[in-house]
Amino acid sequence: ALSLSFLFIVVFVILGELTIDPLFRLMGARGEVLDMVRSYMRIWYAGLIFVVFPMVGNNAIRALGDTKTPGIIMMIAGLVNTAVDPLLIFGLGPFPRWGIAGAAVATVFARSITFAVAMYVLVRRERIVSFKRAPFAEVLTSWKQILFVGGPAAVTRIIFPVAVGIVTALLAVVGPHAVAGFGVAAKVEGFALLFTFAMSAVMAPFAGQNYGAQKIDRIRDAITFTSKVSMGIGLVLLAILFVLARPIASLFSRDPAVIEVSVLYFRVVPVVYGLIGVFGICSMVLNALNRPLEATGLSIFHMFVLYIPLAFLGRFLMGTLGIFIGIALSAAIAGPLSYLFVRRLLNRLSPPDPA
Numbered sequence: 001a002l003s004l005s006f007l008f009i010v011v012f013v014i015l016g017e018l019t020i021d022p023l024f025r026l027m028g029a030r031g032e033v034l035d036m037v038r039s040y041m042r043i044w045y046a047g048l049i050f051v052v053f054p055m056v057g058n059n060a061i062r063a064l065g066d067t068k069t070p071g072i073i074m075m076i077a078g079l080v081n082t083a084v085d086p087l088l089i090f091g092l093g094p095f096p097r098w099g100i101a102g103a104a105v106a107t108v109f110a111r112s113i114t115f116a117v118a119m120y121v122l123v124r125r126e127r128i129v130s131f132k133r134a135p136f137a138e139v140l141t142s143w144k145q146i147l148f149v150g151g152p153a154a155v156t157r158i159i160f161p162v163a164v165g166i167v168t169a170l171l172a173v174v175g176p177h178a179v180a181g182f183g184v185a186a187k188v189e190g191f192a193l194l195f196t197f198a199m200s201a202v203m204a205p206f207a208g209q210n211y212g213a214q215k216i217d218r219i220r221d222a223i224t225f226t227s228k229v230s231m232g233i234g235l236v237l238l239a240i241l242f243v244l245a246r247p248i249a250s251l252f253s254r255d256p257a258v259i260e261v262s263v264l265y266f267r268v269v270p271v272v273y274g275l276i277g278v279f280g281i282c283s284m285v286l287n288a289l290n291r292p293l294e295a296t297g298l299s300i301f302h303m304f305v306l307y308i309p310l311a312f313l314g315r316f317l318m319g320t321l322g323i324f325i326g327i328a329l330s331a332a333i334a335g336p337l338s339y340l341f342v343r344r345l346l347n348r349l350s351p352p353d354p355a
Contacts, residue, residue, distance in 0.1 A: 009048050016045045023165075028172035033179060039101040047108030050115040057118030060128065062205045069121055071198045073114045078191045081110035085187065086251055103187075152292035156283065156299040163303040170315050170323055171261075178320055181261025184252040188262075189269070192237050196230050196277035200284045207288035216350045220343065223285060227278045227339060234274025241266040261320060268324040275335025282338035289345070298338050306330035 024037045044051075054077075058070035084106035091097025098105065122129045164186070171178040203226060210218045241248070249262035279302065286295035307330040314322025 009052055013045050013048055016041065016048075026169075028169035030172075033172065033176050036100040039099070040104040043101060043104035043108060047104075047111060050108055050111035054111065054114035054118045057122050058114075059201070059204070061118065061121055061126070062202060063208075064126060064128070065205070066121075067202045067205070070118075070201065073117050074194060074198050076117075077110045077114045078194045080113060081106055082187075082191050084109060089252070152296040156296045159296075159299050159303045163307050166308050167311050167323060167327070170311060171320065173315075174320055175257075177255060177257035178261050180253065180255070180258045181249075182265065184249055184258065184262045185265035185269075187252065188241075188248060188266070192241065192270075193273060193276065196233055196273070197280060199226055199229065200277060200280035203281050204284040204288045207285045211289055211349075216346055219285065219289075220346050220350075223281060223339070223342060223346075226281050230277030230281065231274035234270070234272070234277060237273050238270040241270045264321060265324050268321070269328050272328045272331035272335065275331045278335040279331065279338045282342045285342055286345075289349070291345070294341075294345075298334070298341065301337075302330060302334035306333055 020038055020041050021034065024034055024041075029037050054073065058073060061070050085103055086092060087095040088098050088102025088106050089100070091102075096102075119129075168179055168182065171182050203222065206222060207219045210216070210222075245263040245266035246259065248266070249259040253259055253262070279298075283295045283298060286292070286298070307327060310326030310329050311323045312326070314324070314326035316322070318325065
């Protein structure tokens, strides 16, 4: 898996560097905004190995039955990223003021910590990573097995950034302050949903192990429990972000226009944070049940049937507020539908009761 990831990283870095300008122009970036995009993306691409390898490594660690270590790794990364961001963006204290490039450096730095810890666990503690040369036929067979699930999962991962890019293009029409405010909100959101994302990631090995043992009832009970926990976490996050929206946004920007956009986002989209978690849980379970195409289909439905059209409609009707309402509505529909879909699938997979 690591060798295949490295191959994709090399290809992606080359393609990414060559397509920064045309891709982000397509999203509506021009002038100063495009300059900031270049500053951020070139650093992010350079550190891509620190982003991808921990994802693969953490999933391998979870598959071994250790769900605590990946959760700790992800939490540390989020805390470090959040702490270092304002230092390097605004040049607080002895730190240099790097602006948007500082945000990229902070992200790569936080990810490099997860990379180091994940590799230590895999190589030194679990001893499941070998640097010995394997026969190419054996490697190719492993790659095929990984790509059967990983291919659709990769498409799913691509769908969300594409959809966010389109929304960013909609906001770019409003102005740079709207894009910046959305960026601040997205950063905070990534940290706020860290526990929910970690919980959904844990569901993959749990569901896979129980599916192999034909203990479908345990998977069903786990989905019910984690979905309830996700909804509870969502309510807590809604209360926190609604009350502290302005102070939190002010930590990342001093521009009143940027702060207002972030505050608007924090008081609309967190309403569905719980359902965003439910959707993530269901997607992970589908992959674990060897149903990657269904998981990808749900993501396509969410992003291209709901998220983007509702954002466009909201932009037309209510401007920036309408875009954020459209984002919230898409999750409000996709979350419950994904839950019902997975529950019905598990009912079909359940072994018949002995007569």
